[in-house]
Amino acid sequence: MKSISIHGATGSIGLNAIDIIKRHPDRFNLRVLIGGSKIAPLVQLAKEMNIPYVAIADQTQYKALKEALPTDTTVFAGESGVLEASALNVDVCLAAITGSAGIRPTYTALSHCKSLAIANKESIVAAGEQILAKAKQCGTQIIPVDSEHSAVFQVLRSDKLDDLESVTITASGGPFRTLPIEQFSSITKEMALKHPNWAMGPKNTIDSATLMNKGLEIIEAALLFNLSANKVKAIVHPQSIIHGMSSYVDGTTLAHLSLPDMRTPISYALGYPERTTCDVPTLDLIKLATLTFEAPDHQRFPCLKIAEDCLRADQFHRIVMNAANELAFNKFMNNEIHFTQIPEVIYDILESAKPHRINTISDIISLDNLIRGEI
Amino acid sequence: MKSISIHGATGSIGLNAIDIIKRHPDRFNLRVLIGGSKIAPLVQLAKEMNIPYVAIADQTQYKALKEALPTDTTVFAGESGVLEASALNVDVCLAAITGSAGIRPTYTALSHCKSLAIANKESIVAAGEQILAKAKQCGTQIIPVDSEHSAVFQVLRSDKLDDLESVTITASGGPFRTLPIEQFSSITKEMALKHPNWAMGPKNTIDSATLMNKGLEIIEAALLFNLSANKVKAIVHPQSIIHGMSSYVDGTTLAHLSLPDMRTPISYALGYPERTTCDVPTLDLIKLATLTFEAPDHQRFPCLKIAEDCLRADQFHRIVMNAANELAFNKFMNNEIHFTQIPEVIYDILESAKPHRINTISDIISLDNLIRGEI
Numbered sequence: 001m002k003s004i005s006i007h008g009a010t011g012s013i014g015l016n017a018i019d020i021i022k023r024h025p026d027r028f029n030l031r032v033l034i035g036g037s038k039i040a041p042l043v044q045l046a047k048e049m050n051i052p053y054v055a056i057a058d059q060t061q062y063k064a065l066k067e068a069l070p071t072d073t074t075v076f077a078g079e080s081g082v083l084e085a086s087a088l089n090v091d092v093c094l095a096a097i098t099g100s101a102g103i104r105p106t107y108t109a110l111s112h113c114k115s116l117a118i119a120n121k122e123s124i125v126a127a128g129e130q131i132l133a134k135a136k137q138c139g140t141q142i143i144p145v146d147s148e149h150s151a152v153f154q155v156l157r158s159d160k161l162d163d164l165e166s167v168t169i170t171a172s173g174g175p176f177r178t179l180p181i182e183q184f185s186s187i188t189k190e191m192a193l194k195h196p197n198w199a200m201g202p203k204n205t206i207d208s209a210t211l212m213n214k215g216l217e218i219i220e221a222a223l224l225f226n227l228s229a230n231k232v233k234a235i236v237h238p239q240s241i242i243h244g245m246s247s248y249v250d251g252t253t254l255a256h257l258s259l260p261d262m263r264t265p266i267s268y269a270l271g272y273p274e275r276t277t278c279d280v281p282t283l284d285l286i287k288l289a290t291l292t293f294e295a296p297d298h299q300r301f302p303c304l305k306i307a308e309d310c311l312r313a314d315q316f317h318r319i320v321m322n323a324a325n326e327l328a329f330n331k332f333m334n335n336e337i338h339f340t341q342i343p344e345v346i347y348d349i350l351e352s353a354k355p356h357r358i359n360t361i362s363d364i365i366s367l368d369n370l371i372r373g374e375i
Numbered sequence: 376m377k378s379i380s381i382h383g384a385t386g387s388i389g390l391n392a393i394d395i396i397k398r399h400p401d402r403f404n405l406r407v408l409i410g411g412s413k414i415a416p417l418v419q420l421a422k423e424m425n426i427p428y429v430a431i432a433d434q435t436q437y438k439a440l441k442e443a444l445p446t447d448t449t450v451f452a453g454e455s456g457v458l459e460a461s462a463l464n465v466d467v468c469l470a471a472i473t474g475s476a477g478i479r480p481t482y483t484a485l486s487h488c489k490s491l492a493i494a495n496k497e498s499i500v501a502a503g504e505q506i507l508a509k510a511k512q513c514g515t516q517i518i519p520v521d522s523e524h525s526a527v528f529q530v531l532r533s534d535k536l537d538d539l540e541s542v543t544i545t546a547s548g549g550p551f552r553t554l555p556i557e558q559f560s561s562i563t564k565e566m567a568l569k570h571p572n573w574a575m576g577p578k579n580t581i582d583s584a585t586l587m588n589k590g591l592e593i594i595e596a597a598l599l600f601n602l603s604a605n606k607v608k609a610i611v612h613p614q615s616i617i618h619g620m621s622s623y624v625d626g627t628t629l630a631h632l633s634l635p636d637m638r639t640p641i642s643y644a645l646g647y648p649e650r651t652t653c654d655v656p657t658l659d660l661i662k663l664a665t666l667t668f669e670a671p672d673h674q675r676f677p678c679l680k681i682a683e684d685c686l687r688a689d690q691f692h693r694i695v696m697n698a699a700n701e702l703a704f705n706k707f708m709n710n711e712i713h714f715t716q717i718p719e720v721i722y723d724i725l726e727s728a729k730p731h732r733i734n735t736i737s738d739i740i741s742l743d744n745l746i747r748g749e750i
Contacts, residue, residue: 154629157533163650165657235661245632250646251639251655253632254529257620264626271625275538280626282540285668286610293660 004270005032005053005088005113007105008096010041012201013119013145013262017094018045020267020278028270032088034105036097037061043068055085057101083108092270094145095120098203099326100368103127107361111138117269119145121220122326126319127364128223143269144224148217150265151244151256152225159248166230167221168245168253170237171214171296172197172260177238181300187339189332197240197260203329210342211296212325215307219318222311229311234304236294241283257283302343306350315358316367317350323371324349379645380407380428380463380488382480383471385416387576388494388520388637392469393420395642395653403645407463409480411472412436418443430460432476458483467645469520470495473578474701475743478502482736486513492644494520496595497701501694502739503598518644519599523592525640526619526631527600534623541605542596543620543628545612546589546671547572547635552613556675562714564707572615572635578704585717586671587700590682594693597686604686609679611669616658632658677718681725690733691742692725698746699724 004021008014014035021028033051035042037058046054046069056065059078066075076085086093086108093113095106102120110116110131118124123131135142144150148169156164175194176187192209193202200208207213214234221232240260247253258264259280267278298305303325310317328345331337337345349371356367379396383389396403408426410417412433421429421444431440434453441450451460461468461483468488470481477495485491485506493499498506510517519525523544531539550569551562567584568577575583582588589609596607615635622628633639634655642653673680678700685692703720706712712720724746731742 154533154627158529160649168660237660242630247657248650249652250642250650251633251636251653251657252529252643252650253658255617255630255632257628257630258626261626267625268627274535275623275625275627277624278626282622282626283628285543285612286670289668291666293664295661 001029002027002091002270003029003031004092004094005034005085005090005109006030006094006096007034007086007102007109008036008094008098008119009033009045010035010038011096011098012199012204013094013096013266016262017096017266017270018049020263020270020276022049023278024276027276031090032085034082034085034097039065039068046073053085053088055082057082079104087112089113091115092117094266094270095123096145098122098201100126100322100365103364103368104361107131107134110134110140113140115141115143115272117143117145117266119266121146121216122322124220124223125216126315126322126368127361128220128318129315130361130364132223142224143272144220145265145269146217146220147243147258147260147262147265149221149224149244150268151242152221152246154256154268155244155246155254156225159246161226163248163250164231165247165249166233167225167227168233168235168247169214169217169221170240170242170244171211171234172208172240173236173238173294173296174209174211176209176300177236184300184340185338189335192332192339196238198262200262202333203326206329206332207325209339210303211301212303212307212342212346214296215304216322216325218304219307219311229308234296236296237291239288239291241288241291259283303346306343306346310350316356319358319364319367320350320353320371321346323368327372376404377402377466377645378404378406379467379469380409380460380465380484381405381469381471382409382457382461382477382484383411383469383473383494384408384420385410385413386471386473387574387579388469388471388641391637392471392641392645393424395638395645395651397424398653399651402651406465407460409457409460409472414440414443421448428460428463430457432457454479462487464488466490467492469641469645470498471520473497473576475501475697475740478740478743479736482506482509485509485515488515490516490518490647492518492520492641494641496521496591497697499595499598500591501690501697501743502736503595503693504690505736505739507598516647517599518647519595520640520644521592521595522618522633522635522637522640524596524599524619525643526617527596527621529631529643530619530621530629531600534621536601538623538625539606540622540624541608542600542602543608543610543622544589544592544596545615545617545619546586546609547583547615548611548613548669548671549584549586551584551675552611559675559715560713564710567707567714571613573637575637577708578701581704581707582700584714585678586676587678587682587717587721589671590679591697591700593679594682594686604683607686609671611671612666613669614663614666616663616666634658678721681718681721685725691731694733694739694742695725695728695746696721698743702747
């Protein structure tokens with residue numbers, strides 16, 4: 001029986017994880033729920049599943065949450081409350097807070113869990129060095145949850161890294177893969193929020209539309225698997241069936257395929273090293289009939305190139321890029337900028353940012369806040 | 376440094392293996408060559424690579440072989456000579472004799488090598504039980520060389536068999552995948568010997584044209600990986616890029632991809648568990664662009680169904696089927712029967728064969744000889 005905590009319990013990843021946990025009461029014991037600001041689903045889940053520890057990031061909701069839950073539930077609120085809940089000991093922590101808000105809770109959880117299922121790619125992009133060093137120090141296993149990284153993790157399991165030539169992650173290409181570049185200026189928020197294959201939260205969905213998601217993932221893969229920038233590639237595969245691949249010196253490529261359903265990689269991360277049934281049907285390649293592959297179009301999707309350049313640069317540039325992307329995402333969601341301005345905003349911020357020395361998580365958070373204009 | 380013996384040294388698999396061994400004089404030491412009847416290439420290889428032990432199955436060539444080789448080369452000939460050479464101790468024995476002629480040498484080699492690289496699928500189809508039991512008893516690792524089985528072996532390495540749902544091997548569909556059934560009666564030997572993707576020996580190539588090759592491979596997979604008949608599937612994949620897959624209870628399918636070049640699986644079997652460079656380029660999926668999949672057509676290719684039925688039956692039926700297929704292959708190559716008569720010959724022999732109790736390798740060989748009309 002594994003005890004579990006979920007950071008980001010009411011988001012898309014969190015809810016999928018709970019779907020899996022409910023199917024296996026004999027294997028998983030959900031102990032800690034951490035939510036952002038949505039109180040109603042958090043209360044419902046906590047009551048239904050009898051969760052002893054519940055935290056909410058929005059400090060103003062403390063009283064309402066406390067009153068809505070049974071008296072024996074321990075309730076936490078605010079930034080420090082989330083960190084307090086992150087420090088509760090569990091077997092598996094699912095880190096699924098979106099964006100740089102996840103950095104500190106993820107970092108805190110590392111010394112209080114046996115394995116960290118990481119869905120918060122931004123924390124690796126911005127704070128990968130610190131997180132990986134601490135995981136090593138604590139003996140905590142990091143298991144990726146992003147479908148691409150779960151795929152690569154699985155296909156890398158049985159070979160020596162010496163024999164590895166490269167790792168490839170796939171991109172669906174998003175909703176604008178075939179849209180002529182002349183029409184990019186008329187892309188609306190509603191259009192960008194419709195992903196052709198994956199059901200995900202808004203940040204991931206917009207990042208997929210700009211291909212920044214694949215840029216973040218290339219960085220995440222390089223850090224998680226300790227690979228140089230030239231060993232991590234992205235290709236466009238519109239059907240989203242092959243998620244990740246590893247290629248070896250003998251001409252072999254190993255690939256992970258599944259339907260685009262996040263329950264497959266989430267169940268893998270929760271149940272590792274055993275696999276866990278999760279109601280996702282086995283792939284039927286005869287029914288799918290055709291898989292296609294193409295090169296990413298850097299002209300229409302400049303974010304991918306920005307991310308590749310930042311991976312080749314240093315941690316400072318990655319933190320700035322990640323924060324600038326979150327800023328641009330928020331501006332786009334608030335109708336303050338057009339879709340085509342997202343890479344422009346990121347590029348301009350990267351050009352003008354003044355170098356900072358990065359050592360600690362505090363260095364990272366303050367640079368992130370500075371870029372996002374929050375201090 | 377691994378010492379190597381090659382059974383079937385002048386065939387397609389043998390020559391590809393020698394290509395790899397020559398590239399790695401620091402890793403492989405070729406000690407034993409066993410050929411069938413082609414004396415000239417055997418002599419050339421033995422001299423060029425300074426091989427101490429050389430055997431030829433054709434007894435009549437003993438004198439010519441002995442005279443053509445340096446005096447310090449040990450020469451063996453005839454059936455018993457081949458078995459004598461099979462009993463020389465090496466690290467890796469590559470069993471690449473075609474057809475049931477390989478059964479005894481393969482069985483003999485098992486107790487004289489640390490790992491047996493098995494390319495002789497017919498020996499597993501007919502004598503799988505005995506070969507696998509002896510390998511277990513001797514502690515000899517069996518590593519498949521068929522591209523499909525090498526693929527499955529690799530994707531099965533890191534998971535528990537409990538989590539496995541099924542294994543899928545792919546078939547190119549052969550040269551007649553799209554030929555209308557009305558034209559099957561006009562298929563010539565020359566047409567059947569032209570495989571669209573793979574360069575292989577004549578037996579394998581004709582078996583690929585009838586899809587019996589895939590039938591033999593389904594049986595081989597079930598025996599090698601200890602899977603029930605309903606857990607092994609074949610699908611048609613005309614590009615021959617994905618070779619084998621394993622599907623798990625969580626919706627995951629792991630796949631092995633490579634260009635259709637036998638040097639990839641041969642190098643894997645020789646160098647296992649390390650990978651070995653072999654001049655096969657890394658897959659470029661962007662260049663390949665499209666992979667397609669379809670169901671096998673049992674109407675036009677009845678051999679696949681015959682093999683599946685024999686797998687569900689017993690070892691007796693598999694031995695008869697394998698021998699009948701070799702008989703039909705020989706008749707087709709001698710222009711004695713048409714292409715469409717191959718499954719008819721096999722079916723008729725299966726229908727009329729009188730049951731035999733099978734225990735020993737001798738039981739298998741005598742039944743095989745009986746069916747092929749050799750006794």
